[in-house]
Amino acid sequence: MRELPPADPGIPDDRSATRYLGWLARRAWPSMTGGVLLGVLWMTCQALVPAIVGRAIDAGLTHRDGGSLLTWSLVLLGIGVVQAGAGVTRHRLAVFNWLAGAYRTVQVAVRQANRLGSALPRRLEAGEVVAVGTADISHIGGALEITARGVGSLVAIVTVTVILLSTSVPLGLVVVLGVPLLMAVVGLLIRPLHHRQQAYREQQGRLTGRATDLVGGLRVLRGVGGEPVMSGRYRAESQRLRAAGLRVASVEALLEAAQVLLPGILLVLVTWLGARFALSGRITLGQLVSFYGYAAFLVAPLRQLTETLDKFTRGHVSGRRVVRMLRIRTDLPDPVRPAPPPGPGELVDSVSGVVVRPGLVTAIAAAVPADAVAIADRLGRYVGSAPGTAATLAGVPLDDLDLATVRARILVADNDARLFSGPLRADLDPSGTGPLPAALAAAGADEIVAALPAGLRTQVAERGRTFSGGQQQRLRLARALIADPEVLVLVEPTSAVDAHTEARIADRLGPARRGRTTVVCSTSPLVLDRADVVLYVEDGRVIAEGTHRELLAGHPGYARTVLRE
Numbered sequence: 001m002r003e004l005p006p007a008d009p010g011i012p013d014d015r016s017a018t019r020y021l022g023w024l025a026r027r028a029w030p031s032m033t034g035g036v037l038l039g040v041l042w043m044t045c046q047a048l049v050p051a052i053v054g055r056a057i058d059a060g061l062t063h064r065d066g067g068s069l070l071t072w073s074l075v076l077l078g079i080g081v082v083q084a085g086a087g088v089t090r091h092r093l094a095v096f097n098w099l100a101g102a103y104r105t106v107q108v109a110v111r112q113a114n115r116l117g118s119a120l121p122r123r124l125e126a127g128e129v130v131a132v133g134t135a136d137i138s139h140i141g142g143a144l145e146i147t148a149r150g151v152g153s154l155v156a157i158v159t160v161t162v163i164l165l166s167t168s169v170p171l172g173l174v175v176v177l178g179v180p181l182l183m184a185v186v187g188l189l190i191r192p193l194h195h196r197q198q199a200y201r202e203q204q205g206r207l208t209g210r211a212t213d214l215v216g217g218l219r220v221l222r223g224v225g226g227e228p229v230m231s232g233r234y235r236a237e238s239q240r241l242r243a244a245g246l247r248v249a250s251v252e253a254l255l256e257a258a259q260v261l262l263p264g265i266l267l268v269l270v271t272w273l274g275a276r277f278a279l280s281g282r283i284t285l286g287q288l289v290s291f292y293g294y295a296a297f298l299v300a301p302l303r304q305l306t307e308t309l310d311k312f313t314r315g316h317v318s319g320r321r322v323v324r325m326l327r328i329r330t331d332l333p334d335p336v337r338p339a340p341p342p343g344p345g346e347l348v349d350s351v352s353g354v355v356v357r358p359g360l361v362t363a364i365a366a367a368v369p370a371d372a373v374a375i376a377d378r379l380g381r382y383v384g385s386a387p388g389t390a391a392t393l394a395g396v397p398l399d400d401l402d403l404a405t406v407r408a409r410i411l412v413a414d415n416d417a418r419l420f421s422g423p424l425r426a427d428l429d430p431s432g433t434g435p436l437p438a439a440l441a442a443a444g445a446d447e448i449v450a451a452l453p454a455g456l457r458t459q460v461a462e463r464g465r466t467f468s469g470g471q472q473q474r475l476r477l478a479r480a481l482i483a484d485p486e487v488l489v490l491v492e493p494t495s496a497v498d499a500h501t502e503a504r505i506a507d508r509l510g511p512a513r514r515g516r517t518t519v520v521c522s523t524s525p526l527v528l529d530r531a532d533v534v535l536y537v538e539d540g541r542v543i544a545e546g547t548h549r550e551l552l553a554g555h556p557g558y559a560r561t562v563l564r565e
Contacts, residue, residue, distance in 0.1 A: 004096070005103035012108045014326040017319030021143055028100040031093045032147065038090035039152030043301060045083035047156040050293025051163055052076045058286030094148050098141035105137045105322055115403075116330045132325060136318035143315025150308030153301035160294055164270075167287055171273055175298075178266040182302065185262060193251040193313060200244045203237075255310060263302040270294065330403075331384055338402040345394025347410070347487055347517065349378050351385075353542040354535055356487070361510050361518045363531035363548075367538045367561050369492075372521035373414070375537070376489050379519065380412035393487075413480035414491035419464030419472060424449070425456035428475065434482035442512035443478035444501045445471075470496040477505070481512055489519040494527060506530040523562050536561070 013023040025032050052075055059068035109132050113120055120129070157175070165172030274291030277283045283291070347356040352375050356362045366372035377383045378391045381398040390397040398406050420427050429436050436456075440446040448471050452458040464472050473496045480488060494502040506526045509518070520527055528534050528548040536544040536551055536558045544555045551558040 004099050005107055006100075009104045009107035009111070012326055014323045017316050017323050020319045020323050020326075021140070021315060024101045024104060024140065024144060025147070027104060028097055028144070031096050031100065032144065035090055035093035035097055035148035036151045038086045038093065039148030039150075040155045041152075042083055042086040042090050043149075043152035043156035044159055045079050045086065046297060046300075047159040047163075048079055049076065049083075050290040050297060052079060053293060054284075054286035054288075054290030056286070057289050058284050090148055090152075094145045097147070098145040100141075101144040102137040102141035105140050106133060109133065109322060109325060112326050112328070116328060129325070132318075132322055136321050139311070139314040139318040140322070142311045143319075146304075146308050146311040149304050150312075153304040153308070156301045157298070157305075160298065164291075164294070167290075168274075168277055168283060171270060171277070171291065174266070174270055174273065178269070182262045182266060182306075185258060193248070193255060193310075196244070196248045196251055200241070200248050203241050203244050255306070259303050259306045263299055266302070267298055270298075332381065332403060334403050335400055338405070339396050339400040341401065341405050341409070342394035342396040344486065344517075347379055347391065347393050347519075349375055349391045351375075351378060351389055352537060352540055354379070354537075356517060356519050357533070358517050359515055360532040361513065361520065361530070363528050363534045364519060364521045365523050365528060365534055365536050365551075365558065365562055366521070367536075367557065369521075369523070371537050371540050373491060374540070376412055376414065376491050376519070376521050379487075379489055380410050381406045382412065409485060410487040410489065411480060411483055411485035412489040412491070413476065413493070415473065415476075415495065417476050417479075419460050419467070419475060421460055421462050423456070424452070424458045424460050424475075427460050428456075428479045429482050434484060436482060438512060439478045439481035442481055442505070442508040443474045444497070444505045444508075445474040445478040448474060470498070470501070473497060474501070474505075484516070487517045487519070488513065489521070491521045493520065494522065494524055499526065502526050525562050528562060534558075 010023075010027055013019040052072055056069055056072035056076065059072055109129075113129065161172055161175045164175055270291060274283065274288055278285065278288035278291075344358045346358065348354065352371070354364060354375055356379070364372050364375060366375075374383075378385065381391065381403070385391070385399060390399040392398065393401070393406075393409070398410075425432075425436075428434075428439075437446070440449060448467070449455055449458075460466070464475070467475065473493065477490070477493050480490065494505055497505070502524060503526050506524075507530060509520070509527075510530055510532075520531060522528065525548065531548065534546060534548050534551055535542045536555060538557060544551055544558060546554070548562075552562070
C-alpha cells in the first residue's frame, strides 16, 4: 500500500463538487477499485449465507442426507473464511481511501492558500479555511470510504432479489419494488438535509472567522471599550448558528428514523409472506429459514445504502466549499506568457527609486515606516502595480515573471509570519538541507534552542505562543536565513530584541549572507551601521544614499529618523 500523503497531489478538477470527488476517486483508483471489488465479494458472501443454510437444512432434516449436509457445511465454512478475509482487506482499503481523500484535499487547499498568498484574507474568510481543514476533509474522506460498502450493498440486494425471485416470484417482487420505494422516500429527506447542511456550513465559517477576528483584536477592543458590543454580536450569531444546527439535526433525526422504520416494514412484510408460503407448502422448511435469514440480513445493506446517500450528500456539500476555494483567483495573476527567468542583477523599485545591488546588504531607512513596508511589498511582488511601474529584477519586470519564480528567488520576511505547530527542526528547516547551525547563530537563536529541554525536537505550540515576542522574531529570522534565497528582504527583523542581541545579529547578518543579496528595512542604528549601503526614504522616495555614518553627517532628516530626535 502506498505511503500517504503523496508527494504530488495533482491538478484538481474544480469545475464542480461532483467532478472534484470524481477526481479524488480517480487519483486513488487502485485502492478504490480494490475496495469496491472486495466490498462486492464481502457483501455477496453474506448474501449467500442464508441460502446455504437453507440448503443444508433441507438436505439434513428433510432428506436425511448426511453427505449433502456435510458438503453444505463445508461450503458455509469456506464462504465464511472468504467473507472474513474480504472484510478485513476491504476495511484497510476503505481507511486508506478515507485518508487519501482527506490528505489530498488538505494538500490542494494548502497549495491554493500558498498561491493566493497575501490575497487569501481578502478573498476568503478565515472561518472558511478552518472549516476546509477540519470538518470538510472528514466528510470528503467519508464519501470515498463509503463507496465500497455502498456498491457492495447494492450488489448484495440484487443477489438477494435474484435468489428470492428464483424461489418465489411474489417475494422477489416485494424486494424489487420495496427497495426503490425506500430509496425514494429517503431521497426526499436528503435534499432538504443537503440545503440545510450547506447553510449551516456557511454560517459556521462566518462565525469561526468572527471568532478569529475577535481573538486577534481583543486587546484593541478592550482598549476602546468595544468588547461588550462585539461579544453581544458574537452571541447573537452563535444563537443563529445553534438554530441552524437544530434545523439540520431535525432532518437528520428523521433520516435516522427512516433508516430503521422503512427497512423494518419491508422485512416484516417479507417475513410474513414467507411464513404464509411455507404453511401453504409453496416453499420448503429450509427456504423459510433462508427467508428469515434474509429478513435479518437485509437490514445491513439497506442501512448502508441510506448511509451512502447521506455521506455522499455531506461529501458533496464539503466538496462545494473546497471547489469554491480552489476557484478563487489571486489579484496577482501569472502572465499569459511568462518571461524567461533572468540571471542575477539589480532589484529596482521604480516607484521609490530603490536600487538593490546584487551581493550587498542594503538597508532602507524610511521616515515613515509604512513607506518601507510598501517598498518591501513591491520588491517581493505582493501588491499589484500600474503598467510600467513594476519592480524589476535584472531589468525584467516582476509582473512578467511566473509568480512561483519570484517567490523562489525573492523572499520577504516580515513580522506577520508565524511559527507552525510541530517539531522545531521541521518548522525552521522543512527540507532538512539548510545551514541550520549557522543560521541559528546568525539570528541569535542558538541560545534559545540550547535552553530548550528537547532542543530542536521541541514541539512548537500553536503560533509559537510558548516563545516570547523576541524569541519568535529570532526564530523567524533563522528560518528565513535557512531558506537561503537569492534575494532576502527583511522587514524590521530586530524590533523586538534587546540592544545586545540586536548588535550580535547585525554583526553576523552580513557574513551569513555573503555573496547573496539582502535588503533590511529598519531604522535601528546598530543594523544600519553594518549595512553596505543605506537608502533614506522620505515621502515614499529615496532622497539620500550612502553609508550610515555618511548619512548621519550629511543629512539632518536621516539623523532625526534613526536617532529618534
